[in-house]
Amino acid sequence: MKDSQTFFATCSKGLEDLLLKELNQLGIDTAEQKYSGVSFEGTLEQAYTVCLWTRLASRVLLKLKSFAAENEDALYKGVQSINWPQHIDMHGTLAVNCTINQSEISNSHYASLKTKDAIVDQFNDLYESRPSVDKEQPDVRINVHIDHDQADVSIDLSGEPLHKRGYRISSVQAPLKENLAAAILIRSGWASGKADQPNDLLDPMCGSGTFLIEAAMMSLNIAPGLKRKFYGFLHWKGHQADSWKKILTEAKNNIKPFSEINNSFSGYDADKYAIAAARQNIHSAGLQDIIMLEQKDFTQSCEYIRDAGDSITPGMVIVNPPYGERLGEKQELAHLYSEMGDCWREHFPDWKIALFTANDDLIKHIGLRAHRSNSFYNGAIKCKLHQYQIRPALSAERKQQRDEKYTENRLAILNRLKKNHKHISRWARKNKIQAYRVYAADIPEYAAAIDVYADWVHVQEYQAPSSIEINKAKQRFDLLVDVIPEVLGVERNKIIVKTRRQQKGLSQYEKQANEKSEFFIEENGLTFNINLTDFLDTGLFLDHRITRQIIFDKINKEKSTVEFLNLFAYTSSVSVYAAAAGANTTSIDMSNTYINWSIRNFRNNGLYSDKHEFIKADCIKWLEKATEQAKKYKFIFIDPPTFSNSKSMEEVFDVQKDHVSLIESAMKLLTDDGEIIFSNNFKKFKLDKEITEKYDVDNITAATIPEDFKRNPKIHHCFIIKPCK
Numbered sequence: 001m002k003d004s005q006t007f008f009a010t011c012s013k014g015l016e017d018l019l020l021k022e023l024n025q026l027g028i029d030t031a032e033q034k035y036s037g038v039s040f041e042g043t044l045e046q047a048y049t050v051c052l053w054t055r056l057a058s059r060v061l062l063k064l065k066s067f068a069a070e071n072e073d074a075l076y077k078g079v080q081s082i083n084w085p086q087h088i089d090m091h092g093t094l095a096v097n098c099t100i101n102q103s104e105i106s107n108s109h110y111a112s113l114k115t116k117d118a119i120v121d122q123f124n125d126l127y128e129s130r131p132s133v134d135k136e137q138p139d140v141r142i143n144v145h146i147d148h149d150q151a152d153v154s155i156d157l158s159g160e161p162l163h164k165r166g167y168r169i170s171s172v173q174a175p176l177k178e179n180l181a182a183a184i185l186i187r188s189g190w191a192s193g194k195a196d197q198p199n200d201l202l203d204p205m206c207g208s209g210t211f212l213i214e215a216a217m218m219s220l221n222i223a224p225g226l227k228r229k230f231y232g233f234l235h236w237k238g239h240q241a242d243s244w245k246k247i248l249t250e251a252k253n254n255i256k257p258f259s260e261i262n263n264s265f266s267g268y269d270a271d272k273y274a275i276a277a278a279r280q281n282i283h284s285a286g287l288q289d290i291i292m293l294e295q296k297d298f299t300q301s302c303e304y305i306r307d308a309g310d311s312i313t314p315g316m317v318i319v320n321p322p323y324g325e326r327l328g329e330k331q332e333l334a335h336l337y338s339e340m341g342d343c344w345r346e347h348f349p350d351w352k353i354a355l356f357t358a359n360d361d362l363i364k365h366i367g368l369r370a371h372r373s374n375s376f377y378n379g380a381i382k383c384k385l386h387q388y389q390i391r392p393a394l395s396a397e398r399k400q401q402r403d404e405k406y407t408e409n410r411l412a413i414l415n416r417l418k419k420n421h422k423h424i425s426r427w428a429r430k431n432k433i434q435a436y437r438v439y440a441a442d443i444p445e446y447a448a449a450i451d452v453y454a455d456w457v458h459v460q461e462y463q464a465p466s467s468i469e470i471n472k473a474k475q476r477f478d479l480l481v482d483v484i485p486e487v488l489g490v491e492r493n494k495i496i497v498k499t500r501r502q503q504k505g506l507s508q509y510e511k512q513a514n515e516k517s518e519f520f521i522e523e524n525g526l527t528f529n530i531n532l533t534d535f536l537d538t539g540l541f542l543d544h545r546i547t548r549q550i551i552f553d554k555i556n557k558e559k560s561t562v563e564f565l566n567l568f569a570y571t572s573s574v575s576v577y578a579a580a581a582g583a584n585t586t587s588i589d590m591s592n593t594y595i596n597w598s599i600r601n602f603r604n605n606g607l608y609s610d611k612h613e614f615i616k617a618d619c620i621k622w623l624e625k626a627t628e629q630a631k632k633y634k635f636i637f638i639d640p641p642t643f644s645n646s647k648s649m650e651e652v653f654d655v656q657k658d659h660v661s662l663i664e665s666a667m668k669l670l671t672d673d674g675e676i677i678f679s680n681n682f683k684k685f686k687l688d689k690e691i692t693e694k695y696d697v698d699n700i701t702a703a704t705i706p707e708d709f710k711r712n713p714k715i716h717h718c719f720i721i722k723p724c725k
Contacts, residue, residue, distance in 0.1 A: 009057040010037040045243040052225040055182035061154035069151035079118035093134035098144040139235035159232030166227030167285035170277035181210040188354035191218035200315025206267030209278030223251040270297035302343040314350035323359035337365035353388040367474035434521040440712040496532040543715040548577040555581035562634035572598030579607045586613045623665040642682040676721040696722040
């Protein structure tokens with residue numbers, strides 16, 4: 001074969017620049033960064049060096065030929081034009097892998113079969129004998145990549161993916177691939193060779209020990225592929241055994257003895273099985289003498305560092321903490337992430353922190369501002385590496401000032417919440433109200449809403465503006481939550497915490513979890529189903545308590561049965577009031593979840609019957625069709641969202657822009673003596689002159705603000721709109 005060949009080292013998306021730098025450091029000056037990899041011209045010996053030494057690449061491919069492959073015949077002919085007996089023994093084994101991008105040939109499995117047929121047909125024609133297929137560990141693995149009808153056929157020199165170093169003999173659930181762990185370490189500055197590189201590495205959630213092993217191998221200059229038993233080139237007919245033996249010998253001779261490195265490596269994990277797996281892998285890698293492992297949860301590992309004090313030199317923490325998919329898990333993990341941030345600030349002065357996660361929502365609970373963030377892909381999952389530099393330790397004087405400030409702030413929020421609760425709880429008991437608001441950002445710096453639901457407390461944190469430092473906002477919110485058990489007399493596990501940020505896209509309708517922790521509360525003799533965990537809202541808008549009663553009273557005064565229409569019905573609490581007052585009701589909402597929730601509310605109150613209709617529909621589209629019908633309604637309640645671009649709606653809805661057409665459409669369904677009760681929660685809402693000049697409008701907002709919302713009366717707007725007589 002030619003002395004100089006064309007090779008391509010593949011890698012995960014986002015690692016191309018690191019791989020380019022790595023190949024340059026291996027003496028390959030022809031390397032060029034490409035999408036998902038790096039190409040280079042060089043000798044087979046250089047390709048062997050990459051196979052052995054790369055910490056980042058997934059595979060190393062030797063390019064044999066490129067040709068146009070606009071159809072299966074062209075692919076077959078192109079593959080047959082390669083002299084395959086030069087690469088594979090007639091009694092050997094082969095496997096074909098194919099990837100395709102934007103080409104006429106679209107089935108990768110079929111393309112693989114066509115390639116295999118072309119190869120074995122060539123052998124049959126020449127020798128009346130052919131290699132067999134071995135998908136697990138073939139003598140030669142062939143890679144075909146077809147991009148825009150152009151095929152590249154290569155020999156896979158790696159065999160198995162190069163992240164399989166050969167030391168992992170035990171694993172945990174969803175372990176990081178070794179080359180991803182190495183990339184995270186390199187991005188974090190480990191083994192950079194710079195003077196400010198940390199000497200000590202700590203992984204407080206080490207799992208099967210991948211970070212620790214990869215970091216130790218870097219420090220000891222251990223080639224990552226030394227323990228591999230098999231490479232794709234070992235049974236390839238073009239293999240240069242002497243070159244490979246030379247590279248292996250040099251790699252073994254260049255390993256540093258333990259005595260020459262100043263690094264220490266410590267790993268902790270709460271799971272004894274994870275520690276056992278890590279211990280096995282570390283022994284397999286031969287690193288048991290320099291990597292220390294202990295079974296400790298995060299709190300215990302923090303206490304260990306705290307108690308060690310000045311005897312531990314500041315280094316680097318690297319951690320891949322868990323992230324949950326259900327809200328219940330996320331709430332538990334939010335506490336863990338908060339604990340991590342608190343621990344690092346308090347006990348890790350001057351340390352570097354490298355945190356790798358796939359959950360952006362949990363990161364805010366760390367309460368630290370990352371000085372650098374990088375995107376990675378763990379398979380198809382987009383992840384981020386956040387790096388933090390912990391400030392130096394506070395002096396005794398500064399600590400005292402901080403503690404005094406904390407005590408002062410705690411007392412202020414404690415007194416405010418006590419004052420609110422004393423007044424509101426007395427009022428709630430007197431009026432037999434089980435669900436009420438006790439705090440609504442009364443102190444602006446502590447931006448949250450606190451609602452009591454019987455013996456549960458629901459806390460919604462309002463997203464802090466960008467001008468507020470993340471750490472400060474987190475500390476304030478944590479302090480607010482901290483005083484709730486003391487003031488409201490509830491257990492910590494009965495406090496449900498959520499963050500209410502500006503909703504974008506479809507997120508305003510998305511389910512938050514699947515806990516199904518539902519219970520009932522009573523209001524004015526009626527029962528409503530509450531769910532504090534699974535959705536952003538709870539099932540009952542507390543600020544509309546009086547509005548619901550007003551509608552009940554209006555219907556109750558009617559001498560005959562009236563028709564009531566509830567648009568954007570949500571869980572139909574207003575419809576329940578209307579039905580209880582004697583109306584026939586129609587409730588419209590575009591969510592199946594809320595329609596089913598509405599039916600449960602009716603059943604729970606013994607009101608479910610054929611007098612009450614529940615319709616899943618886009619209210620705007622439903623109104624357009626309903627105006628053609630003869631049915632009219634005496635009362636119509638409209639409480640639309642401020643903004644919506646749900647996939648269930650054909651167009652984006654904006655309450656300020658669209659309320660005129662919405663009200664006009666509803667008017668067509670109103671009886672001559674009927675009323676529209678129109679409400680919304682847009683703080684800057686202005687009712688258009690077109691409505692005020694055309695109809696009889698009564699702004700009843702002030703009269704609909706309940707006692708527990710009077711501290712923040714801008715919670716909603718409410719109007720009664722009637723045809724002019």
